[in-house]
Amino acid sequence: MTKYAQQASILIAVDCIIFGFDGDKLKLLLIQRGIEPEMHKWSLMGGFVQHNESLTDAADHILKKLTGLEGVYMEQLQAFGEVYRDPGDRIISIAYFALIDIHKYETQLSHEYHAEWFELDQVPQLIFDHNDMVEMARKKLRYKAALHPILFELLPEKFTIPQLQSLYEGIYDSVFDKRNFSRKILSTGLLIKQKDKDKLNSKKGAFYYMLDIGKYNENFHAFLNLIPNPDHLQFV
Amino acid sequence: MTKYAQQASILIAVDCIIFGFDGDKLKLLLIQRGIEPEMHKWSLMGGFVQHNESLTDAADHILKKLTGLEGVYMEQLQAFGEVYRDPGDRIISIAYFALIDIHKYETQLSHEYHAEWFELDQVPQLIFDHNDMVEMARKKLRYKAALHPILFELLPEKFTIPQLQSLYEGIYDSVFDKRNFSRKILSTGLLIKQKDKDKLNSKKGAFYYMLDIGKYNENFHAFLNLIPNPDHLQFV
DNA sequence: ACAAAAGTGTTGCTCATACACCCATGT
DNA sequence: ACATGGGTGTATGAGCAACACTTTTGT
Numbered sequence: 399m400t401k402y403a404q405q406a407s408i409l410i411a412v413d414c415i416i417f418g419f420d421g422d423k424l425k426l427l428l429i430q431r432g433i434e435p436e437m438h439k440w441s442l443m444g445g446f447v448q449h450n451e452s453l454t455d456a457a458d459h460i461l462k463k464l465t466g467l468e469g470v471y472m473e474q475l476q477a478f479g480e481v482y483r484d485p486g487d488r489i490i491s492i493a494y495f496a497l498i499d500i501h502k503y504e505t506q507l508s509h510e511y512h513a514e515w516f517e518l519d520q521v522p523q524l525i526f527d528h529n530d531m532v533e534m535a536r537k538k539l540r541y542k543a544a545l546h547p548i549l550f551e552l553l554p555e556k557f558t559i560p561q562l563q564s565l566y567e568g569i570y571d572s573v574f575d576k577r578n579f580s581r582k583i584l585s586t587g588l589l590i591k592q593k594d595k596d597k598l599n600s601k602k603g604a605f606y607y608m609l610d611i612g613k614y615n616e617n618f619h620a621f622l623n624l625i626p627n628p629d630h631l632q633f634v
Numbered sequence: 635m636t637k638y639a640q641q642a643s644i645l646i647a648v649d650c651i652i653f654g655f656d657g658d659k660l661k662l663l664l665i666q667r668g669i670e671p672e673m674h675k676w677s678l679m680g681g682f683v684q685h686n687e688s689l690t691d692a693a694d695h696i697l698k699k700l701t702g703l704e705g706v707y708m709e710q711l712q713a714f715g716e717v718y719r720d721p722g723d724r725i726i727s728i729a730y731f732a733l734i735d736i737h738k739y740e741t742q743l744s745h746e747y748h749a750e751w752f753e754l755d756q757v758p759q760l761i762f763d764h765n766d767m768v769e770m771a772r773k774k775l776r777y778k779a780a781l782h783p784i785l786f787e788l789l790p791e792k793f794t795i796p797q798l799q800s801l802y803e804g805i806y807d808s809v810f811d812k813r814n815f816s817r818k819i820l821s822t823g824l825l826i827k828q829k830d831k832d833k834l835n836s837k838k839g840a841f842y843y844m845l846d847i848g849k850y851n852e853n854f855h856a857f858l859n860l861i862p863n864p865d866h867l868q869f870v
Numbered sequence: 871a872c873a874a875a876a877g878t879g880t881t882g883c884t885c886a887t888a889c890a891c892c893c894a895t896g897t
Numbered sequence: 898a899c900a901t902g903g904g905t906g907t908a909t910g911a912g913c914a915a916c917a918c919t920t921t922t923g924t
Contacts, residue, residue: 407643408683410715410726447644449724453715477713477728479646479689488685490646490728492713560876577878578914600875602921626914796903813905814887836902837895862887
């Protein structure tokens, strides 16, 4: 069956870095490991790649198992393959990162896996090289979001411009001028204004907007200039 | 020894997409496979990841075996893991792409592996999903080179501005205004003018420049604007 | 009436593009 | 002297950043 000379076997895992935004801070979904080794330590959600599933299948399964979600934004981050990254076995891990609407997350599943959301600057020590994976995912998200309209994936279907701005400000840890921000965002033509307002966060109320899915798909690759000065970004 | 429940084994390969620039066209180094399956068909240079080597080690070994080169620019492109990408065995491949100075390439090695340089628009049909890998690498290179000063890796230590422009023009398949191009490039402060000229390509001769390695390393992540209109780029 | 957040317009300036001529040299 | 490619300067316009006041409404 095997056409190649004997090759020592290496296990393949997929680990998912799951981002969510609670309206204030960018957060990360972590689990407490239920199996040895490193039982009870915090970790990314992961699993082994099965013989009959592709890498993206594996990532989809892992995401669904923990969050109940399918069809959300996910992309491959990088393969991690240091020899002793897992001190026990030789395991190569392909890391994926996902952006989800935190409100769609099914909390009952979190009990099963002892999952919790952590703010990005309060991520605990994780097993193996998972902290490296998280750090790399954070950088890649910042990099990519500066050029492409990717952050909508973290918001509910209806959102307000101030909410969106707060998301950008959280991710870039800075403050943007609201006049310039709203002009830039609206000039993309990606947003459709709704008739109703969100009155939770202010007395006056802020109009809801929805993403124009057609234009979003068309223009996803277009270079935007959403961040005033992206020179400090450090990825790729 | 193995701490995890039995997992069906999957083989891990690394494949290298090797780019070079001959002064006129961007080229790709391909080999004619010496082993079954798919013997004699064109392919990327690749190999299996050994138990005691990391992914980057494996990629370095593969590159060295084919080109004799070490320490050149190489980065991970993506892991490819469709179940039937290799119709024989289940093999996951991590693709790396390298940028080399084509003149440093040791041609004697090419005989051993039946290697040849191909222009990018004349790449033959390759085994498995290697054509997909090449296409993705091409897109990523275009994307990245529009923002970061990465293309110097393809040139010899001393090069002229017209040579550099010709490289950019080849990669973006377009023509740039030489006055604007040289102003942009020089304004990065990355180039050090030499005293001597290249007189091969013109009667007047063009001054050589060298990369300021210190500033290159410092400013690598800085966003440049080397390409007039990057909106058509389609990667990431 | 006042506090708190939403929403809107203008100006100056920087930076990118477009464009034309002179220079140095080999033949 | 002329042909070939190298090298430089300027003017115009688009787009970005900086900035202040009015609007709405809940309390």
